Every structure is written in C-alpha cells, then in structure tokens.
Amino acid sequence: MDARPPIYGLMAEFENPSDLVAAARKAYEEGYREMDAYTPFPIEELTEALGFRQTRLPLVVLIGGLIGGVGGYFLQYYTAVIDYPLNIGGRPLNSWPAFIPVTFECAILVASLFAVLGMLALNGLPMPYHPVFNVPRFALATRDRFFLCIEATDPRFDPEATRYFLERLAPRVVYEVEH
Amino acid sequence: MQDLDQIQQRSFKIGVVGLVICIVWAFFNPGQFFHSYLLAYIFWIGIALGSFALLMVQYLSGGVWGLVIRRLLEAATRTFPLLVLLFLPLVLGLRYLYPWARPEEVVKDVILQHKSVYLNIPFFLVRAALYFVAWLSVSHFLNKWSLEQDQMADHRLPEHVEYAKLRRFRLLSGPGLIIYGLTVTFASIDWVMSLEPLWLSTIFGIMFMGGQGISALSFAIIVAVLLTNRTESGVPDPLYAQPLRYVISPTHFHDLGKLLLAFVMLWAYFAFSQFLIIWSGNLPEETPWYLRRMEGGWKWIGLFIILFHFALPFLLLLSRPIKRNRRTLAIIAVWMLLMRLVDLFWIIAPTAQMETGTVSYLHFHWMDILAPIGVGGIWLARFIQQLKSRPLLPLYDPYLEEAFSSTGSKH
Numbered sequence: 001m002d003a004r005p006p007i008y009g010l011m012a013e014f015e016n017p018s019d020l021v022a023a024a025r026k027a028y029e030e031g032y033r034e035m036d037a038y039t040p041f042p043i044e045e046l047t048e049a050l051g052f053r054q055t056r057l058p059l060v061v062l063i064g065g066l067i068g069g070v071g072g073y074f075l076q077y078y079t080a081v082i083d084y085p086l087n088i089g090g091r092p093l094n095s096w097p098a099f100i101p102v103t104f105e106c107a108i109l110v111a112s113l114f115a116v117l118g119m120l121a122l123n124g125l126p127m128p129y130h131p132v133f134n135v136p137r138f139a140l141a142t143r144d145r146f147f148l149c150i151e152a153t154d155p156r157f158d159p160e161a162t163r164y165f166l167e168r169l170a171p172r173v174v175y176e177v178e179h
Numbered sequence: 180m181q182d183l184d185q186i187q188q189r190s191f192k193i194g195v196v197g198l199v200i201c202i203v204w205a206f207f208n209p210g211q212f213f214h215s216y217l218l219a220y221i222f223w224i225g226i227a228l229g230s231f232a233l234l235m236v237q238y239l240s241g242g243v244w245g246l247v248i249r250r251l252l253e254a255a256t257r258t259f260p261l262l263v264l265l266f267l268p269l270v271l272g273l274r275y276l277y278p279w280a281r282p283e284e285v286v287k288d289v290i291l292q293h294k295s296v297y298l299n300i301p302f303f304l305v306r307a308a309l310y311f312v313a314w315l316s317v318s319h320f321l322n323k324w325s326l327e328q329d330q331m332a333d334h335r336l337p338e339h340v341e342y343a344k345l346r347r348f349r350l351l352s353g354p355g356l357i358i359y360g361l362t363v364t365f366a367s368i369d370w371v372m373s374l375e376p377l378w379l380s381t382i383f384g385i386m387f388m389g390g391q392g393i394s395a396l397s398f399a400i401i402v403a404v405l406l407t408n409r410t411e412s413g414v415p416d417p418l419y420a421q422p423l424r425y426v427i428s429p430t431h432f433h434d435l436g437k438l439l440l441a442f443v444m445l446w447a448y449f450a451f452s453q454f455l456i457i458w459s460g461n462l463p464e465e466t467p468w469y470l471r472r473m474e475g476g477w478k479w480i481g482l483f484i485i486l487f488h489f490a491l492p493f494l495l496l497l498s499r500p501i502k503r504n505r506r507t508l509a510i511i512a513v514w515m516l517l518m519r520l521v522d523l524f525w526i527i528a529p530t531a532q533m534e535t536g537t538v539s540y541l542h543f544h545w546m547d548i549l550a551p552i553g554v555g556g557i558w559l560a561r562f563i564q565q566l567k568s569r570p571l572l573p574l575y576d577p578y579l580e581e582a583f584s585s586t587g588s589k590h
C-alpha cells in the first residue's frame with residue numbers, strides 16, 4: 001500500500017448545523033468530492049450540499065421484489081397446477097386471484113431482505129474500525145458537534161491547501177485524522 | 180389574491196350553469212339525472228370526508244405533512260353545511276335510485292320485504308341526518324378551536340400551556356375517527372350499496388374510506404401546488420397567501436407523495452380484497468355485482484381502473500424525484516382525482532339501467548360529466564371562500580416552529 005496517503009484526511013468541527021451545511025456547500029464548490037459529514041441527527045440539506053449521488057440500492061430492491069413476486073407466484077403455480085393438482089370448488093387450477101396475496105407478500109419479503117442486505121453490502125457495515133474515531137473529540141458527533149471530513153484520497157486534497165481552506169470556513173478546530 | 184377570487188367566481192358560475200342544465204334535463208330523464216347526481220355527490224363529499232379524516236389523523240399522529248395542509252383540510256370540512264344542502268335533491272330521487280324505495284318492487288321480492296325494516300325511506304332519511312349531525316358537530320369543534328388558536332396571537336401563553344391546549348384536539352380526534360369510520364360505513368351502504376339492495380359486502384365502507392383518503396390528499400396536493408406555484412406580476416399577495424409559498428418545500432411534497440402512495444396501495448388492497456373474497460366464495464347473492472360490472476363492456480372500465488387507478492400511479496409514486504417535484508406530483512394528483520370519478524362511475528353507473536334488463540351495457544351520459552362539474556363548481560367556490568377566511572398556516576400551533584426548522588434539533 002505505497003499509494004496510501006500519510007493521513008486519512010482533515011476534519012473540521014462546527015458548532016451548529018447551518019455552519020456545517022454552508023461549509024459542505026463551499027467544499028463541494030471548491031471541487032472536493034471525497035468527503036463526508038457527521039452529525040448527531042439527520043440534516044435534510046446536507047445530502048444535497050455534499051453532492052450525494054443516487055445509490056444503486058433502489059435497483060437492488062427492485063430486483064429483490066421481482067424475484068420475490070415471480071418466485072412466490074411460481075411456488076403456488078407449481079404446487080397447485082404441476083405437482084399436486086386439486087379440483088377446489090370447480091375453480092381453475094391456476095386460480096390467479098387467490099395467488100395474488102402470497103405473490104405480493106413474497107415480493108415485499110424479498111425486496112426488504114434485499115434492501116437490508118444490499119444496504120449493508122453497499123455501505124460496508126458492520127465496520128469495526130474507522131479512522132475518524134482517532135480524533136478524540138469526534139465522540140461529540142453523537143451529541144452536539146458537527147464534523148466535516150475531507151479525505152486524503154480526494155484528487156484535490158493537499159495537506160496545506162486543504163487545511164487552509166477548512167480554516168477559512170471558521171470551524172472551531174481543524175484536526176488531522178490518522179489512519 | 181386576485182386570481183383566487185376569480186377562480187371562486189368562475190367555478191361558482193360554471194357550477195350553477197351546469198347544475199341548472201342537469202336539473203332541467205331531470206324533467207325529461209329523472210332516472211339518469213339522479214344517478215349522475217349521486218355520482219357527483221359521492222365524489223365531492225368524498226373529498227370533504229377524506230379531509231375530515233386526515234385532519235383528525237394528523238392531530239393524533241402529528242407530522243409536518245399535516246401542518247402545511249391543515250388549513251386546506253379544515254376549509255374542506257367547512258363545506259359540510261353546503262353538502263347538506265346538496266344532499267336534498269337526492270331525497271326527491273330515492274324512488275328513481277333505489278329499488279327498495281319502489282313499493283311495486285318490494286312487493287315482488289321476499290328478501291326486500293325483510294330488508295325493509297332497515298331499508299325504508301323514513302329511516303334512510305333519519306340515518307342521513309345522523310351522519311350529517313356527526314360530521315357537522317365534530318368538524319365544528321375542530322375548526323372552532325383552531326380559530327381560537329389563531330386568536331392567541333396577542334397574548335401568547337407559556338409553552339407548556341400551549342401544548343396542553345392541543346390536548347383537546349387529540350381527545351376529540353380519537354372518538355371522531357371512530358365516528359367517521361362508523362358513519363362512512365353506514366353512509367356508503369345506504370347511499371351506494373343499496374343501489375343493488377340484494378348484494379352485500381362487508382368491506383365496502385372501508386373501501387370508500389381508502390378512496391376518500393386518495394381524493395382528499397390529491398385535492399390538498401393540487402391546492403397546495405397552486406398556492407405555492409404562482410410567480411407573477413408585481414401584484415403583492417395579501418397576507419393569507421404569503422406564508423405557504425415561503426414555507427412549503429420539496430420535503431413536504433415528498434411526504435404528501437409518500438402518503439398518496441400509501442393510500443393508493445390501501446385502496447387497491449381493499450378493492451382487491453372485496454373481489455378476492457367474492458370470487459372465492461362464489462355465492463349467487465354476491466357474484467352478480469361483479470358480473471354486472473364485467474359484462475356489456477363494463478370490464479374495460481374495470482381493467483382501466485386496475486391499470487390507471489393502481490398500477491401506473493403506484494409505479495410513478497415510487498420515484499423520489501417525482502414526489503419531490505411539485506409539478507409532477509400535481510399531475511399525478513389531478514389524475515388520481517379523475518380516476519376516483521371513474522371508479523365511482525364504475526360502481527354507480529351500471530345500476531342506472533338495471534330495470535331495462537339483466538345485462539347493463541356500457542353507457543356514458545353527458546350528465547355523468549356535467550353533474551360532477553355542476554356540483555363541483557359550487558363546492559369549489561364554497562371551499563375557496565372558506566380557505567380565504569383564515570391564514571393558510573396554523574401560525575400559533577406550538578409545533579409549527581419546530582416543523583420548519585429542519586436543521587434544528589428535535590425536542
């Protein structure tokens with residue numbers, strides 16, 4: 001891992017959400033992309049300020065739903081028409097109205113399983129170690145402080161220039177984040 | 180707001196003209212008139228009743244989605260007095276609408292004779308009066324207290340007192356929703372199901388509630404979009420028009436879109452459940468309702484409803500950008516309102532020619548369109564008049580501040 005930069009990134013601590021959102025917006029305008037923000041509660045504007053792109057999760061869920069729906073219908077079709085045909089009250093073997101509820105439930109079941117597992121697969125959780133926790137004050141991210149971290153992997157990242165840029169955003173402190 | 184006054188006046192004029200033409204025609208074809216009028220009435224009262232229910236649900240559940248449309252919902256519930264007036268023509272037409280109200284048919288049918296204990300004209304009218312009393316009184320208090328909240332402007336109370344004053348809304352909304360559930364169930368049975376008095380379905384009332392949810396939410400979305408969308412000339416808006424424009428954001432439309440999706444699914448769930456149960460039971464007293472609606476061309480309307488009242492809006496409303504964009508959301512809302520009318524048409528219209536034979540052939544009558552326009556024009560005028568009479572936001576609701584500071588912390 002020679003290509004690994006010497007530090008994980010630079011992190012700025014802010015006292016309130018609006019400063020953080022403004023900072024994230026400026027950083028995005030400046031051209032930074034590899035960055036993330038950490039807050040004690042969800043902030044609506046932050047996603048957009050960070051230039052968050054669509055994830056592939058909706059597609060994963062759609063595929064799960066289709067597999068569940070088709071699979072659920074096929075299970076009933078196979079049981080009732082191919083494997084063990086029974087005449088029930090003279091209704092057709094392929095009684096589609098009766099199959100709809102199970103088909104629907106299976107679609108929901110598999111879609112939600114795909115949603116949870118796909119979410120975990122895409123965001124890399126559970127993650128026992130993350131460098132941001134090397135900053136002692138980062139624990140406050142779950143209480144009353146707001147953090148913006150520009151990662152060293154960003155092509156525009158430069159230890160001096162980025163630090164200068166962050167300091168101009170009037171944060172409380174700027175930290176170096178060790179690996 | 181100049182154009183709002185204009186819409187109010189125009190819709191009133193169009194409504195009166197439409198209704199007068201229909202009423203004149205009623206002398207030539209009373210049977211058709213009353214069926215078209217019933218369709219129109221059930222459609223528009225659905226918006227008012229759905230708003231009534233959403234209003235109470237929001238008091239119980241909380242949520243910003245309801246704060247931004249509360250005044251629209253309230254204005255819709257203040258149309259109940261007008262809806263009582265609009266109900267009166269139906270009273271004259273009971274004989275044309277309901278077989279149980281025609282003595283010559285009751286004589287012929289033993290079951291109708293037994294049912295006449297419940298299905299008779301005096302008791303029908305008493306029940307209708309009871310529904311209206313219930314809706315008028317509960318909505319009266321919700322509106323009255325909400326107005327009192329506005330009048331606290333000059334003397335604001337300590338915060339805990341303001342929160343405590345919200346308690347009475349919740350205390351009324353709980354029982355109010357139970358009353359709503361019961362009255363709408365009975366009203367849907369009386370006014371619509373008894374068009375075919377031999378048929379029965381226990382899920383019928385709930386299906387109507389799902390439909391009313393769609394109607395009310397779509398209507399609220401359309402009005403909210405119209406009120407926030409106007410960017411025009413130097414004419415300053417009067418006070419009542421201002422807050423909504425600056426306050427309502429894509430997030431709020433997103434929430435309303437999600438709720439609309441939920442109601443579309445809820446309605447589809449109820450409608451399909453009724454079909455599945457009757458299809459599975461396959462009983463001679465239950466299946467004719469669907470058979471009548473699948474023969475003689477009606478099945479095409481039915482398929483249209485499945486595709487465009489459920490499948491298409493369901494798929495579109497899954498999309499996040501569509502829900503957050505007020506224009507696309509408004510288009511879907513307009514479409515859902517139209518589909519509500521088509522659905523009610525499919526339920527009510529096939530009974531219009533029942534006496535001519537067992538198979539009713541698909542038929543449109545121009546009054547099926549003009550009557551909803553007539554009733555709707557008058558209803559809309561009343562709605563706009565009520566909407567203008569109060570600020571568009573419950574400014575002194577203690578939750579409001581919290582609701583619009585999206586970056587603020589939650590208490």
